[in-house]
Amino acid sequence: MPYPNYPDALIARILRSVKTIAMVGASPNESRPSYFAMKYLLDKGFKIIPVNPGQAGGEILGQRAYARVSDLQAPVDMVDIFRNSEAAGAITDEVIANKDRLGVKVLWMQLSVINEDAAKRADAAGLTVIMNRCPKIEYGRLSGEIGWYGVNRRVIDNRKHAAFNKGGSLARG
């Protein structure tokens, strides 16, 4: 179990309630992990705002990129940090400073990004904090999809997931 230990119910609640995610450290490079996560989450219907000073004014995956969190406009439900643990400190402080204006509820740090002091400050400011996780992997775990790659989802689920809940459907796609 990766550190810290978060209940699946918390992660599921976040992924179900969040609509707009600012991705700090997003990259236009197709082979980068942040590109992978951005593409996956866009596919799932999230609005993703790339934040990267080097890409400001341009587009990544068809989304307009901004230089920094302070340049964003409301609403932003979650900020996802794709930078190293040390850089996460200053980014966290910028998020705290802008959280009321933007409506940010969740501060999320990617795999191997762990900054305990930043997490404490964010928590004290009323944000829900997740560290050392990838929203793509968590979505894949809880929806079951990542199981297709043989990944141990650490979930036992006895309910039929919605597909044709009440019989067939004429809808396509």
Added chain:
Amino acid sequence: MADYGFHTLAVHAGAQPDPATGARTTPIYQTSAFVFEDADQAAALFNLQVFGNIYSRLMNPTVAVLEERVAALEGGTAGLAASSGHAAQHLVFHTIMEPGAEFIAARQLYGGSVNQFNQSFKKYDWHARWADATDPDSFKRQVTDKTRAIFCESIANPGGVISDLEGIARVAEDAGVPLIVDNTLATPYLIRPFEWGANIIVHSATKFLGGHGNSLAGVIVEGGTFDWSKSGKYTTMIEENVSYHGIRFYETFGDFAFCVAARTLALRDLGPCLAPQNAFLVLTGIETLPLRMRRHCDNALAVARWLKADPRVAWVNYSGLEDHPLHAAHKKYCPKGAGAVFTFGLKGGYEAGMKMVNSVRIFSHLANIGDTRSLVIHPASTTHRQLSDEDRVKAGAGAEVVRLSIGIEDVADLIADLDQAMAD
């Protein structure tokens, strides 16, 4: 998930009711390919950017349930299935080795693995150096700057030798290489190698996991603990991969990166995929794994004790017996049981052994282990035949050795069968 017990995981891990129909057991997705949602999704799938099904060589939803189940039972991060245990080993080494590289293997191995290492792997210019599973220092002496991995069986075939996993894991860690453990004879019911420091586990699921002698299958499980980037040697894991537009597997997939790499590179190109029908049968067998292993081990101990006390028997090699040199290792590594596979020798030697093998009526004389049915074989002339005399003895398969794989029948019937088979 850490809260669920082993019996619960054996029945449920990896499975969920079928979303299309509500079917409770895992459907057999007997399909070669899967439709894409649209051209964009197809491209994203091939780029590994989204999860989904493409073609059953790469992934199949029935097989995926088996992969996840075995990963959960071992406490690993991910699993990957193959058409056999040999195929699983091939995929593991293909992901780790390069021409000119070396690995260190225990001598106490299934004869088929010895052949794979000395014959086919050698043809790839991958070189095995040999050590003693009960002596970690013997592994340390074989470490060179070309060493990429260490390999041993947790409980070894044929003689039920129990490897010093903790000691060997320490050697692997000091050398900066992953420890690969073949956990076929033990299964995670008896031993969970990750708990002793292993990094990768392989199974011939043909044996105790499937348990019913009906399906060939192999499974790889990744522990998620090995740092593939530290030494710079594991190029497949850390360098930009040209066939996936430059992604670095370890960087992108983290603690399940080894299985993703083995799947999307080795399995993609070599092709030893598991048939969905076989995955279904193995999955069904796994549901009763803990019940069967309990019975296997209890029966084996009773048969071993009876043989040991019989005047026609020269020796019995079963670590479950109190006076066996590895009895302490059994108590340490697999206190629940010493397994169901062991060897013995008759006072009448080779001839008596052969007569016995020809005279049993319940035990089946065939090349397999880990079936509900009790099995018998003479390893020197079969499973270990293609080894040199010297390698055979080192593997525990000398000329007079008879190997038993004890099944789940009534133990009184098994003892009676051996008794009559040893009669003059």
